[in-house]
Each structure stands twice: as C-alpha cells, then as structure tokens.
Amino acid sequence: MTLDVLMLPFANICAVQPYHTQPLMQCISNMFVYRCQAWTKWAELMDMHKEDTSVFFLKTLPQKRRPGCQGAEQEFKWTMTTVLESPDESASQMALKEIARVLCRAPLLVFVLLPCITGVxxxxxxxxxxxxxxxxxxxxxxxxxxxxxxxxxxxxxxxxxxxxxxxxxxxxxxxxxxxxxxxxxxxxxxxxxxxxxxxxxxxxxxxxxxRFLPILSGQDPPTVQEDRDVSIDCYVKANPPATMVWEKENSTLILDKDHYQVFQTSELFQLTIKNVKKSDSGAYTCVAESESRIVRQDFFLIVEDSRLAFPTEAVIAAAVVVLLLCIFAIVSRRKRIFKCFKRAGVSPSSTAL
Structure with missing residues (x-):
C-alpha cells in the first residue's frame, strides 16, 4: 500500500474493526475525501485505545519534526508513511492514534477539512x-x-x-x-x-x-488597369475548418509565386494578382471543402488597357510659373502702367478763340 491510497474517494464510510490497519486506512481516506462524517467514527475508534502512546510516537519522530505549527502537513504525511510501512501492526495502531493529535493543530486542520468546507x-x-x-x-x-x-x-x-x-x-x-x-x-x-x-x-x-458547413461571402474586385496589383477577398466561416483552393474558369488555379500570392486566416482567403494583364480577366472561384461537402463563391475580374495618366503635377507646376512671370512683369513696369492710368484720367484743356 502507498500513501496515494489515502487520497482515493470511497463510496461509503467503512465499517472499521479496531485492530485492523487496512480498514482504518480506508476510514482515514474517507475522512480526506467527501466523507466528513468519518470524524465521528474516528473519535469512536480512538476512544477504544486508551493507552498513552505519546512517548512512543515522539521517540519515533525526528527532532526537527516534533509537534509544532510549522511543517504540520509534512509531519502528518510522515506519520502516515510510518503507519503504512510499519511491519508491526500494534505500532501502526499506536501511530494512528497520534494522528488525531496532529490533526488538532489549526494549520493542518484547515488543510484536512478543506474538502468538508468546499466539498460542493x-x-x-x-x-x-x-x-x-x-x-x-x-x-x-x-x-x-x-x-x-x-x-x-x-x-x-x-x-x-x-x-x-x-x-x-x-x-x-x-x-x-x-x-x-x-x-x-x-x-x-x-x-x-x-x-x-x-x-x-x-x-x-x-x-x-x-458544427456547420462553410459559409462564403465577398464582392467582385474593382476594375483594374494593366500592370497594377489587385486582390480578391473571400470571407469564410466553417467548423470544422475547411480546405480552401482558388479556381479560374472552373479549373484549379496554378499559383505562380511571381504572379499570385495567397493569404489565409481563419476567416479570410485572399488572392492577390501582381502586375495584372488582360489575360487575367475572367471568373475566379473560391472553393471550400469540409466534411465531404463543397461550397463555392464566384468573383469576376475585369482588366482594362493601361492609359497614360493625366500629368496633373506638371500642369500645376506650369500654371505656377506663368502666374509668377505675370506678377514679375507687372511689378517691373508699374510706373508706366500708373502713368497710363493718370493720362486717361485728365480732362481735355480749353482753346482760346
């Protein structure tokens, strides 16, 4: 028998005969686990052994483990080991009585009674x-x-x-x-x-x-011009997780890593096409397979011819240059401009007849 036996739960309190160590062990086990009524039975058993065994027990304990508040739990475990390993049945019974004394110390009492207090x-x-x-x-x-x-x-x-x-x-x-x-x-x-x-x-x-079959959703990507990148987002929910693949025109898409890039999370299956060409236009299908069931979601990609972008920055820069030249010209000829305005404002003089 090992010390682990003491921690095993038993269905009922054992009927103990006072001079048999094995049933006593079971009764102590019950006291530790769920069966708090064993305390009453324990007291009855101890009353049947009136001999004073304190001297015997204290002599068997190491000096550092004499009764005290510190190390009470370790002392109790040592005592139970002594009981279980002792070849002398009478010595075991005497040690069992001393266990009752150890249990009365407050720190160990809380430890032992914990199953009784929170045994729900x-x-x-x-x-x-x-x-x-x-x-x-x-x-x-x-x-x-x-x-x-x-x-x-x-x-x-x-x-x-x-x-x-x-x-x-x-x-x-x-x-x-x-x-x-x-x-x-x-x-x-x-x-x-x-x-x-x-x-x-x-x-x-x-x-x-x-548990549910894959649920797919998403929108068609925007129209894109050649030589640009575009992403197709397929949103997925599935339990258990689904196996995901991309198809184009009903054929499994061969993923050239220089042209395609796939990103996948538990809720997103994304296909990115780099430097798209006109040949990339067409129908793309997000395929999810789970528990032998297949679900599809179609997306359609349109690729346009590349167009020369309107040179917005160049036009703005040219307009700024022209505006500055006009301002400079006005400032440099301001005197002549003012004289012209003065002459235009003088009334014609009268002539003597």
Missing part, C-alpha cells in the same frame, strides 16, 4: 469537468447546472464568456438552467460557466462546438 461539486449536463458540447445551428441547446454534496442551499451563477447571465428568481438555488435558443454560427467557441456564488473557485464550464 458542480456539474453541467452531468459533466463534472470542463468539456466541449457539439451542437448545430438552429437547435435549442439546454444547459443544466447542478450542485452536488451540498449541506445548505447553494446559489449558482452563470457566465457567458466574461459576462454574467441574468437568471430569474427560483432558477439560482442548487440547480439552474439556461437555454441557447436558437444556436447560431456566432455561438461557436462561446464558453458558458456555472459558478458557486460563495466560492468563485468552484465552477465548471462548457464550450459550444457549433
């Missing part, structure tokens, strides 16, 4: 551990959270990812139910967590695994 266990749809729940779009998915091993009414909380779910009165104590109605593709990967209100560390979660 939560399940979602009868699952005690976190798990993934396969489902499909359009169905109503019911989630039941139940508290087990509780000795009082326990308030339960539900969370959708990090947000708390509002529950109606009467749907929070000991058992609680929420319903995802209807399930959509956007619910894929969403986590629902049931948590004990008085102890947030006691919880269990379920992640929705929404």
């Amino acid at each position: 266990q939560l399940t979602i749809n009868a699952n005690t551990a976190d798990y993934r729940l396969p489902t499909t779009p359009g169905r109503d998915q019911s989630l039941w959270c139940t508290a087990h091993n509780h000795t009082q009414e326990e308030e339960l909380l539900w969370f959708r990812d990090d947000g708390r779910v509002n529950l109606k009165d009467g749907n929070q104590v000991n058992a609680s139910n929420i319903c995802v109605s209807p399930v959509t593709v956007d619910d894929n990967g969403v986590s629902f967590t049931c948590r004990l209100a008085r102890n947030g560390s006691v919880q269990v979660s379920v992640v929705l695994d929404v």
Whole structure:
C-alpha cells in the first residue's frame, strides 16, 4: 500500500474493526475525501485505545519534526508513511492514534477539512469537468447546472464568456438552467460557466462546438488597369475548418509565386494578382471543402488597357510659373502702367478763340 491510497474517494464510510490497519486506512481516506462524517467514527475508534502512546510516537519522530505549527502537513504525511510501512501492526495502531493529535493543530486542520468546507461539486449536463458540447445551428441547446454534496442551499451563477447571465428568481438555488435558443454560427467557441456564488473557485464550464458547413461571402474586385496589383477577398466561416483552393474558369488555379500570392486566416482567403494583364480577366472561384461537402463563391475580374495618366503635377507646376512671370512683369513696369492710368484720367484743356 502507498500513501496515494489515502487520497482515493470511497463510496461509503467503512465499517472499521479496531485492530485492523487496512480498514482504518480506508476510514482515514474517507475522512480526506467527501466523507466528513468519518470524524465521528474516528473519535469512536480512538476512544477504544486508551493507552498513552505519546512517548512512543515522539521517540519515533525526528527532532526537527516534533509537534509544532510549522511543517504540520509534512509531519502528518510522515506519520502516515510510518503507519503504512510499519511491519508491526500494534505500532501502526499506536501511530494512528497520534494522528488525531496532529490533526488538532489549526494549520493542518484547515488543510484536512478543506474538502468538508468546499466539498460542493458542480456539474453541467452531468459533466463534472470542463468539456466541449457539439451542437448545430438552429437547435435549442439546454444547459443544466447542478450542485452536488451540498449541506445548505447553494446559489449558482452563470457566465457567458466574461459576462454574467441574468437568471430569474427560483432558477439560482442548487440547480439552474439556461437555454441557447436558437444556436447560431456566432455561438461557436462561446464558453458558458456555472459558478458557486460563495466560492468563485468552484465552477465548471462548457464550450459550444457549433458544427456547420462553410459559409462564403465577398464582392467582385474593382476594375483594374494593366500592370497594377489587385486582390480578391473571400470571407469564410466553417467548423470544422475547411480546405480552401482558388479556381479560374472552373479549373484549379496554378499559383505562380511571381504572379499570385495567397493569404489565409481563419476567416479570410485572399488572392492577390501582381502586375495584372488582360489575360487575367475572367471568373475566379473560391472553393471550400469540409466534411465531404463543397461550397463555392464566384468573383469576376475585369482588366482594362493601361492609359497614360493625366500629368496633373506638371500642369500645376506650369500654371505656377506663368502666374509668377505675370506678377514679375507687372511689378517691373508699374510706373508706366500708373502713368497710363493718370493720362486717361485728365480732362481735355480749353482753346482760346
């Protein structure tokens, strides 16, 4: 027998005979895991052994492990090892009685009683551990959270990812139910967590695994001129993930890395064509295959002849030069211009007859 045996849960408290070490080990096991009533049975067993075994036990303990607050847990484990490895049954029984003394120390008492204090266990749809729940779009998915091993009414909380779910009165104590109605593709990967209100560390979660065929979407790329780059964006949703390929005119596209570039994420399958030519015009198809089902989305690309771009910058520069020359000419001949205006403003003089 090893020390690990002490941590195994047992369905019922054992009926112990006072002079048999094996059943005593099982009773201590029950005391550690879920069966707090074993404390009462333990006290009864210890009363049956009135001998004072303190001297024997203290002599067997190393000096550094004499009773004290520090190292109480290690001392207890050492004691249990002594019991399990001792060939002398009477010595084992005497050591077992001393275990009761060790358990009375406050630090170790908290350690041992922890299963009794927080022994409540939560399940979602009868699952005690976190798990993934396969489902499909359009169905109503019911989630039941139940508290087990509780000795009082326990308030339960539900969370959708990090947000708390509002529950109606009467749907929070000991058992609680929420319903995802209807399930959509956007619910894929969403986590629902049931948590004990008085102890947030006691919880269990379920992640929705929404299975659906690929959903493709996207728009035709804009008309592009020759010798420019263009991208075709195919947006995809699928669970499980789909195998993606590009086709042109119903034939698998041969991806020349100098002319084509493919970029793929969980939601985007993008084809970029570099330095497009007139021959690149035509229908392109985004193909997704998942679970032996194929879905297609068509895109149409139009490539125009390249045109000489209007020399906007050159025209602006020429206009600026002409404007500056005009201003310079006006400034340099301003005197003559002013004289012309003065002569035009003088009235003709009268002549004597």
